[in-house]
Amino acid sequence: MDSDTSRVSSRPSSPEGDDLFLSSVKKSVGFSGAVSSTQIDSSPELRVTDLQGVSSADEDAVTLKMLSKKDRKLLSETELQSMRLKINSRERKRMHDLNIAMDGLREVMPYAHGPSVRKLSKIATLLLARNYILMLSSSLEEMKRLVSEIYGGGSGAHHTSFHPSSCGTLTHAAGAPLPGHHAAVSHSSHPVHHPLLPPAVSTAVSLSGPGLSAVRPHHGLIKAPTASAGTLGAGFQHWGAGIPCPCSMCQVPPPHVPGMSTVSMSRLTSDSK
DNA sequence: TAGGCCATCTGGTCCT
DNA sequence: AGGACCAGATGGCCTA
Numbered sequence A: 001m002d003s004d005t006s007r008v009s010s011r012p013s014s015p016e017g018d019d020l021f022l023s024s025v026k027k028s029v030g031f032s033g034a035v036s037s038t039q040i041d042s043s044p045e046l047r048v049t050d051l052q053g054v055s056s057a058d059e060d061a062v063t064l065k066m067l068s069k070k071d072r073k074l075l076s077e078t079e080l081q082s083m084r085l086k087i088n089s090r091e092r093k094r095m096h097d098l099n100i101a102m103d104g105l106r107e108v109m110p111y112a113h114g115p116s117v118r119k120l121s122k123i124a125t126l127l128l129a130r131n132y133i134l135m136l137s138s139s140l141e142e143m144k145r146l147v148s149e150i151y152g153g154g155s156g157a158h159h160t161s162f163h164p165s166s167c168g169t170l171t172h173a174a175g176a177p178l179p180g181h182h183a184a185v186s187h188s189s190h191p192v193h194h195p196l197l198p199p200a201v202s203t204a205v206s207l208s209g210p211g212l213s214a215v216r217p218h219h220g221l222i223k224a225p226t227a228s229a230g231t232l233g234a235g236f237q238h239w240g241a242g243i244p245c246p247c248s249m250c251q252v253p254p255p256h257v258p259g260m261s262t263v264s265m266s267r268l269t270s271d272s273k
Numbered sequence B: 001t002a003g004g005c006c007a008t009c010t011g012g013t014c015c016t
Numbered sequence C: 001a002g003g004a005c006c007a008g009a010t011g012g013c014c015t016a
Helices: A005-010 A017-028 A035-044 A055-065 A069-073 A079-108 A122-153 A179-185 A266-272
Strands: none
Touching: A079 A122
8 A cells, every 4th residue: 555655756665776776886986995885875876775786796795704703804895895785785675575565464454545645654554454453353253153153053142132233243233333432433534344344334443552552643544542542452442343342242362363472483482582 | 843754774693 | 604683873754
């Protein structure tokens, strides 16, 4: 959702000017080593976004990286510079890939897409994604429960016939939402259709959530979370209709929404050492 | 002008 | 050894 056109265009997350920079560097600097690596990389005009095409510099960097740290101290300015440039290039590429992934996440988020809409910030994207996943998980659970009640014939229709319609699940599709609930959501300019709900109960996934109070609302697109937004850890919040209901009946933990601690990221676990 | 967001550089650490 | 990952620092752009 590259909605922030002005910003995106003026400051693309993807280094598209690699070739241009490469040529400019070759021209103006020529890898003579006359300019420090800091100067080269920091200068907008001389920024080298991808030096992997520079075979000579690359070879130097590879060769130099085989040397010990002691040896590196003895390296010439040019050699160190080449090394730095290559490392910087890799880091840029890594961050570029991260931004691509972030854009991909934005695209699937229930948020207004369009050239006139500002792009979600990274933190907002992550938090919205989290809330969205929680909402979907809750909805799925509710679906399962409903299906089991319908076809299972169980007597435990604990609240199929009566339940706050604000829960925003299929159970309440025919009901009118509670005023309070909707008031809490109402990103009315960016309605989001609940993936499991008919348009009549479509809702919006709010960014309000743990830590979000510190996130600046995106320039009017995202209403600043109200003080009513509690912590997710204490239970689901009423981010809005369609958001997991906090009532005792609905407050079923999502079918194992993997928290950060359980995500199979060896890196994360190893970091706790 | 202040503050938010971002890209980039950089040095360090960890993993393969 | 080489690369990935991370976090701090820095500076630019944009909006309120």
